[in-house]
Amino acid sequence: MSNLSLRERDAATIAQIGKLRFSPLSVIGGRGNRLIEEGGRSLLDLSGSAGPAVLGYGHPAVVEAVETSIRNMAGASLLLYPNEPAVSLAERLLAITPGEGERRVWFGHSGSDANDCAVRVLQAATGRSRFISFIGSYHGNLSGSMGISGHTAMTHTLPRPGVLLLPYPDPFRPNFSAEDVLALLDYQFETTCPPHQVGAVFIEPLMSDGGLIVPPPGFLKTLQERCRKHGIKIVVDEVKVGLARSGMMHCFQHEGLTPDLVVFGKGIGGGLPLSAVIGPKEIMDYAPAFALQTTAGNPVATSAGNAVLKTIAREGLVERSARIGTLFSDALRALSAKHEIIGDVRGRGLAIGVDLVKDRATREPVAATTTAKIIYRGYELGAAFTYVGLKANVLEFMPPLTLTEDEMTEGVAIVDQAIADVNAGEVSDADVASFMMW
Numbered sequence: 001m002s003n004l005s006l007r008e009r010d011a012a013t014i015a016q017i018g019k020l021r022f023s024p025l026s027v028i029g030g031r032g033n034r035l036i037e038e039g040g041r042s043l044l045d046l047s048g049s050a051g052p053a054v055l056g057y058g059h060p061a062v063v064e065a066v067e068t069s070i071r072n073m074a075g076a077s078l079l080l081y082p083n084e085p086a087v088s089l090a091e092r093l094l095a096i097t098p099g100e101g102e103r104r105v106w107f108g109h110s111g112s113d114a115n116d117c118a119v120r121v122l123q124a125a126t127g128r129s130r131f132i133s134f135i136g137s138y139h140g141n142l143s144g145s146m147g148i149s150g151h152t153a154m155t156h157t158l159p160r161p162g163v164l165l166l167p168y169p170d171p172f173r174p175n176f177s178a179e180d181v182l183a184l185l186d187y188q189f190e191t192t193c194p195p196h197q198v199g200a201v202f203i204e205p206l207m208s209d210g211g212l213i214v215p216p217p218g219f220l221k222t223l224q225e226r227c228r229k230h231g232i233k234i235v236v237d238e239v240k241v242g243l244a245r246s247g248m249m250h251c252f253q254h255e256g257l258t259p260d261l262v263v264f265g266k267g268i269g270g271g272l273p274l275s276a277v278i279g280p281k282e283i284m285d286y287a288p289a290f291a292l293q294t295t296a297g298n299p300v301a302t303s304a305g306n307a308v309l310k311t312i313a314r315e316g317l318v319e320r321s322a323r324i325g326t327l328f329s330d331a332l333r334a335l336s337a338k339h340e341i342i343g344d345v346r347g348r349g350l351a352i353g354v355d356l357v358k359d360r361a362t363r364e365p366v367a368a369t370t371t372a373k374i375i376y377r378g379y380e381l382g383a384a385f386t387y388v389g390l391k392a393n394v395l396e397f398m399p400p401l402t403l404t405e406d407e408m409t410e411g412v413a414i415v416d417q418a419i420a421d422v423n424a425g426e427v428s429d430a431d432v433a434s435f436m437m438w
């Protein structure tokens with residue numbers, strides 16, 4: 001057994017390109033809504049491992065489903081033969097996801113590969129090679145999904161040729177109003193981006209990694225109508241804010257959208273690698289062997305997916321997200337009475353962002369080091385959470401949907417104390433230097 005810490009062994013073996021670390025936390029276990037740190041300390045998880053741990057850790061329904069399926073494993077590959085868990089999950093997803101006409105489900109391992117698949121099959125099936133997306137959007141980290149994303153973390157990779165990236169209107173920083181963006185789109189359609197060349201618009205119904213931005217009411221619905229007129233498909237990326245997290249089963253339902261394709265990831269697997277794309281049969285049946293991944297739709301991950309959907313229904317997690325999310329947001333908003341740095345608290349259900357500002361009048365974002373220090377101090381005080389935003393100034397709360405009211409209260413108290421301690425200068429730049437990764 002090594003006498004090095006897990007963190008030291010991680011530094012000596014795991015590639016930096018796969019890391020986005022916000023604190024020194026090294027995890028050796030997890031139970032309920034808590035992570036167990038090397039050394040045995042328990043931390044409240046307000047991040048859900050960046051979203052997928054919708055049922056926390058070790059949920060009995062997931063444990064039983066995974067154990068049963070792996071003990072009698074129906075192969076490991078949906079592409080070679082059907083398996084019961086995958087087909088059941090596809091049936092469940094089709095039943096709970098509004099849509100028109102006959103549809104089909106594709107399974108993958110991650111939000112990235114799901115959006116990657118959507119891009120490729122839409123270009124092939126529509127014959128249109130251009131796409132519309134948004135500055136600040138994060139649709140994945142594979143070439144296809146990255147190519148239609150607009151997050152600053154991806155500027156090391158050039159966007160896909162022909163992508164039209166529009167500003168995502170932010171009610172808290174209205175540099176571009178919904179009307180401005182729609183006018184810009186119309187102008188592009190008239191000039192450099194003929195609509196008949198555009199296969200689809202990719203929409204985050206709540207922009208997560210770009211800063212937990214809830215769009216102005218009606219904007220996305222109007223955008224959908226503009227695009228529909230030109231036969232442009234609507235793809236809604238529900239990877240991070242879907243499946244009950246927003247306080248409705250699908251976040252797009254808050255916006256009155258009628259998507260052609262819906263992309264799922266993160267929470268659908270309850271922490272296991274699983275993603276899905278639902279789309280019209282004429283698109284998703286484009287050609288056999290078009291979007292293959294050997295272990296996609298395997299019976300173990302899809303058994304976890306079935307357990308997630310069944311638990312969401314059985315434990316009423318849609319309503320719970322709405323209720324606990326409102327309490328959580330209200331409690332965070334109440335902190336703004338004592339912390340000038342809190343400029344805005346926003347989100348839907350248990351997808352919550354706290355926008356940190358230097359100045360409430362100008363709404364200038366705080367320095368990224370300040371955000372990082374609050375995360376770091378929160379870790380020291382016993383909670384795990386992250387930050388997002390193109391200026392790295394938005395605290396992100398994406399806890400398990402099983403978060404209790406007491407845990408929510410505990411989490412808010414930690415955030416409160418962390419902000420106070422950072423204001424008091426208790427965290428140094430050196431403390432966070434190695435945690436400024438995006």
Ligand SMILES: Cc1ncc(COP(=O)(O)O)c(/C=N/[C@@H]2CCCCNC2=O)c1O
Pocket residue numbers: 020050051110111112113115138139140141204208209237238239240241265266
């Ligand atoms: C709306 C949306 N769509 C797709 C993805 C990609 O999902 P995967 O990271 O599972 O490939 C994501 C992933 N978002 C990043 C993943 C990198 C770490 C930072 N936090 C996230 O949530 C996403 O938010």
